Amino acid sequence: MPKLVDHEQRRRLLTEAVFAVISTQGFEAVSLRDVAQQAGVSMGTVQHYFPTKQQMLSFALSHMRERVLARLQATVGALREPTRRDLIRAATAVMLPVDPAGREEACVNIAFFSAATVTPAYAEQLRDGYGRILAVSIANFREAARLGELRDGINPDVEAPALYFLTQGLIGPILVGLYRPDEALALIDAQLDRVFRPPSS
């Protein structure tokens, strides 16, 4: 009907349909027809905003990164007078699939990780996105070290990647039901207890 539509917003809307299909039927089941039906539009509409399926998925991956970052910043921003430990713990927890939104994001991310092993373009996007998050985490740990919140002998440049990859490693097992979210959080808290000084007094 209209002509007054925001192109980018329309693409993001369709991308949400892509996420729904991936997380409920799997990455390999994503077809233009499925996405169109999920979004409640015709197949031609999908084609109008994404000339090819590859472009649709590539845009979806970039949009997923934005979604994760937005959720991360929203969660971190909601903290009132947080310590560095609070910041780091919150940023870590949002990456775990604990709520439906987090689970959907985790399903989509692992799907793209798998696809990235044979699609260099995806690999590059993932490197960029996760490299950025890791860099922020390292900066956070260094700031914590500077503020003296870390125990003696703790190297922030080691502990930041260690916590980050531990978190990444917990996602898959949670998704398949090998580990429960509360067990994962307990593991993360144990790691934080080891790295951070106890609340002094």
Next chain:
Amino acid sequence: MPKLVDHEQRRRLLTEAVFAVISTQGFEAVSLRDVAQQAGVSMGTVQHYFPTKQQMLSFALSHMRERVLARLQATVGALREPTRRDLIRAATAVMLPVDPAGREEACVNIAFFSAATVTPAYAEQLRDGYGRILAVSIANFREAARLGELRDGINPDVEAPALYFLTQGLIGPILVGLYRPDEALALIDAQLDRVFRPPSS
């Protein structure tokens, strides 16, 4: 030509072709025709040993677990008078995609992890397989604790999962080129340094 073929061996051979296709063209590209061509047989042969594609992939997943366990036991068994730390480090290192075989296994595993988010049968197989490995790791850490190889205040029931999931979390980033294998091993060694007593005398 023959009638004298070992059914299971034939299935494993075809499964190796499945692994090759997954790790070079991706999970979604696996078709009966691709597998047949990769194995150098006709499509009918593949159908003869696997009535459906689903059964083929399910068998492939179970065979992958055996392959990982075999490589793990071979590596661990090759150690001469190992300490517990040696055992644990070796078992951890074989799970990282450092050589082509390890990379292929990692690609296949992450593909099945992704598929498992929408295919409960895969999830169950993965839970069983990885749960088993984790249990062995915990047993190893407990034995190390019993032998007094761990530092004071180190809880093997915490450190075993922590090291295990850290390792799992390193696989994806290595696969997409975000982290190098030597960086990953350095991180693991740092974790082991923290957990194990320094070589005493």
Next chain:
DNA sequence: TTTTTTTTAATGCGAACGCATGATAACCGT
């Protein structure tokens, strides 16, 4: 109002898919 452009939908096409069928050839038990 008329024209043009944009959005949406409907349909067609060639290719590839999983799976079923039938034919051929080689080994086996008797």
Next chain:
DNA sequence: ACGGTTATCATGCGTTCGCATTAAAAAAAA
């Protein structure tokens, strides 16, 4: 030696895929 079983292959069928094409409707431009 020979019928029966088994391994292998080639081919066909119905479906679904990504993508191209075309048409209709509505807003923007004239």
